[in-house]
Amino acid sequence: MNNKSRQRRSTQRVTMSDVAKLADVSASTVSLYLRKPDEVSGPLGQRIQSAINTLGYVPNLMAGALAAARTRVIGVVVPSMLNAIFASTVNTMQKALGAQGYQLLLGHSDYAEAEEEAVVRTFLSWSPSAMVLTGLSHSRETRRMLxxxxxxxxxxxxxxxxPLDTLVGFSHLxxxxxxxxxxxxxGCQRIAFIGTRLNVDERAKQRCAGSEAALMDLLGKRHTRVIDCGPGRMAEAANHAFADLLSSHPDTDGIIFGNDMLALGALGEAQRRGIRIPDDIAMIGFGDMDFSNCTLPPLSxxxxxxxxxxxxxxxxxLQRVQGHTQETCLDLGFELLSRASSLRH
Amino acid sequence: MNNKSRQRRSTQRVTMSDVAKLADVSASTVSLYLRKPDEVSGPLGQRIQSAINTLGYVPNLMAGALAAARTRVIGVVVPSMLNAIFASTVNTMQKALGAQGYQLLLGHSDYAEAEEEAVVRTFLSWSPSAMVLTGLSHSRETRRMLxxxxxxxxxxxxxxxxPLDTLVGFSHLxxxxxxxxxxxxxGCQRIAFIGTRLNVDERAKQRCAGSEAALMDLLGKRHTRVIDCGPGRMAEAANHAFADLLSSHPDTDGIIFGNDMLALGALGEAQRRGIRIPDDIAMIGFGDMDFSNCTLPPLSxxxxxxxxxxxxxxxxxLQRVQGHTQETCLDLGFELLSRASSLRH
DNA sequence: CAGTTTTTTCGCAGCGCTACGAGCTTAACG
DNA sequence: CGTTAAGCTCGTAGCGCTGCGAAAAAACTG
Structure with missing residues (x-):
């Protein structure tokens, strides 16, 4: 017999059985009370609750998760947390799921499938209740793991x-x-496209392709030019891209931007050069950011x-967690906000 | 003897002992290999690795965390994820800590101590390796739990x-x-302040108080007016605040903004009204956002x-996790970027 | 009030992994 | 060639909680 009790408990953490002892009930009952309070009789419940309070008991999620083989964690992967557009989606999810007692584990892929794969791998080892990914392009291994x-x-x-399972979005095309x-x-005839990360951002690519297709249909020609600014301080990059565009295609009369930040940069440069927006060049962005209605002119x-x-x-x-096994595909659409930057006289 | 083996395993999840069996080693060795690969001999390590690969083994972090009584999770609480300024800090932390195998659990307090308390409580039951909070104002219960x-x-x-422990920041005063x-x-003499959430954002409040104090020192008078825009679409709110300010204090010749988004809104409105920036009114913001160098004029x-x-x-x-018990207090300073919006002739 | 049903509470066997010490090899040394 | 050291590997005892089935208590029956 190995009698030297191998002390492993470092901190004298308050456990459920401590609570049980104080409330003079069994640990199972405490557990039950915590999980389904209605199934424990009134007086007992109160005894337990007060024991919890006096001891300052904090349940150990790890142990619970291990025993129950499930966590209340949702893994969410977005391309970048720096992109305000995703921040707002994540924020909303956080509110909705947090209210139901779920935790969000947030990760970012930096627009790279390999990064995404690493994040998904890590998240899965938390055995989350669900995973939320951005976009449809994933590495083969990611798909397999999932x-x-x-x-x-x-x-x-x-x-x-x-889709791997359920899909919620809108058509970037x-x-x-x-x-x-x-x-x-x-009334534009010579339309250019200024975007960022067109090489890696599948959705940006699709928007570009969508406008190209429409231009072919409507005007029988393509974008006069497609400029990819690359990442980084976008507004500044757009300054240069715009200047570049003006020198190569001075007759440009319309620009489609990959996002509103780019448009903001170009708008500033246009004003500095005395180019009238929208009369000389009409502009439309993407994203409807905080500032988009306050630029000069307001940005379509x-x-x-x-x-x-x-x-x-x-x-x-929530539905999937509760077992409703409906794999759906929801198109939430989008809205075109027509403002002064494209309202030509 | 209770012989009816109580089947609890729902999914036939691949476990460490499955790997051990396939690699023909003990589970301990697999565990060791995973934690400290160098302490396992070359050939054995390879056998284990290939077993892992063929089985597609994903470690169960819950079990590991429970056994080791620690997780590689860092709880981070920021006021809002919508604020680009925090997004960038969190992003950097994510990169640095992610590389060391740590996960960030991200939560937001919505600028409310009660919210923060709830988030901290939840996070603590993950027994995180560390907690990172924004600011110094916390509820008494939050401090106690921590x-x-x-x-x-x-x-x-x-x-x-x-500070509760370690402090990293700069002086908003x-x-x-x-x-x-x-x-x-x-050369400004009549300076106003336009901010948001001054009632709840301790740091915004401090910045406002700091400028007020300096104005008293330098000019012997206070802000001509302090406007609190409230939350929401800031650029638009600033439009109105600015208009409001102009009608109540038409002789204003300088404005300090709580953040750059507000300044952007005001800049637009000023231009629309033909007010020259900086000659009629000089402006300075806070945050140095992506667009701040591209406004018209560029924003100080x-x-x-x-x-x-x-x-x-x-x-x-990382230091604290490794046991270096130095409670420090680091002032990282800030930089004033002087650009055209405050460069008067 | 004995017999039956319903409600409440309890005991126990894990969940999958880690840490510790012990056991086994192999290498190094006098 | 025996002895010691060093390097690897393995067995075992939990970590704190959940979920099952069973026991106990309470509430109904006729």
Missing amino acids: SNSDVPVIEMWELGSN DVGRAQARHLVDA TIRPPREEIGNVVAQCV | SNSDVPVIEMWELGSN DVGRAQARHLVDA TIRPPREEIGNVVAQCV
Whole structure:
């Protein structure tokens, strides 16, 4: 017999059985009370609660999760937390799911499938209740891990074929088409595209492709030019891109931007050069950021369903967690906000 | 003897002992290999690794955390994820700590101590390796839980007395003073303040108080007016605040903004009204956001050490986790970027 | 009031992993 | 060639909680 009790407990943490002892009940009852208070009789419940209070008991989620083989954790992966557009979706999800007692584990992929794979791998080892990913492009290994895991998966912010499971988003192709049509309707004939990360951001790419397709349809020609600014301080990058565009295609009369920050940068540069917006050049952005209605002139843009996506994803998560096995595909649409930057006289 | 084996395992999850069996070693060795690969001999390590690969083994963090009584989780609480300024700090921390195998659990307090308390309570039941909070104002219960928990605590983005433990930030009072001095140096005499959430955002309040103090010192008078825009779409709110200010104090010749988004809104409105910036009114913001150098005119502002805070906090966390019990208090300073919006002729 | 049903409480066997000490090899040394 | 040291590997005892089935208590029956 090995009698030297191997002391492993470092901290004298208050455990459930401490509470049980004080309340003079069994640990099972405390556990039950914590999980389903109604199934414990009134007086006992009160005894337990007061024991919890006096001891300052904090349940150990790890132990619970291990025993129950489930956590109340939702893994969420967005391309970048620096992008205000995703912040707002995540914020909404946080509110909706937090209210139901779920924790969000937030990670970012930096627009790279390999990064995403690493994050998903880590998150899965928390055995989350669900996973929420951005977009439909994932590495083969990511897809494999996810489908092996029997964790509900929700993809958001995009529409397309072969979703892993549930899909909540809108069509970026349609956004591009709408942007192009809008400028053409405003009388533009030579339309350029200024975006960022077109090489890695699948959704940006789709918007660009959508506008290109629409331009072919409507005008029978492509973008006069497509400029990719790369990441970084976008407003500044757009300054240069715009200047560059003006020198290579001085007859440009419309620009579609990958996002509103780029448009803001170009707007400033235009004003500095005395180019009149929208009369010389009409502009439309994407994102409807905080400032988009306050630029000079106010910026026409696309408002993606940021908060709506967050809310709908949260609903889907809750349904899936409760076992409703409906794999859906929800198109939340978007809104084109026509403002002065594209209102030509 | 209870012979009916109580099947509890729902999913046939691959466990460490499955790997051990396939690699023909003991589970302990697999565990050791996973934690300290160098302490396992080469050939055995390879056998184990290939077993892991063929089985697609994903470790169960819950079990590990329970056994080791620690997680590799860092709880981070910021006021709001919508605020780009915090996003950038969190992003940096994520990068630095993620590289060391730590997970960030991100929560927000919505600028309310009660919310913060709830988040901290939840996070603590994850027994995190460390907690990172924003600011120094916490509810009494929050402080109690934290100090009872023996989890290292780092407060960031602020400087002050009575930190819980370690403190990394800069002085918002000094920021306010610097803003005021800058405008006074530029020749302003009647300076107003336009901010948001002054009632709840302790740091915004401090900046306002700092500029007020400096104005008293330098000009012997206070802000001509302090406007609190409230939350929401800030750029738009600033439009109105600015208009309001102009009608009540048409002789205003300098404005200090609580953040750059507010300044952007006012800048637009000023231009619309034909008010020349900086000649009629000089402006300075706070935050140095992406667009601040591209407004018209470029916006003078304060660059807080966003990324620096993230990095330093990450370093502190790592040190504290490794047992270095140095409770420090680091002032990271800030930078005043003098641009055209405050450069009077 | 004995017999039956319903409600409440309890005991126990894990969940999958880590830490510790012991056992086994192999290398190094006098 | 025996002895000691060093390097690897393995067995075992939990970590704190949950969920099952069973026991105990309470509430109904006729």
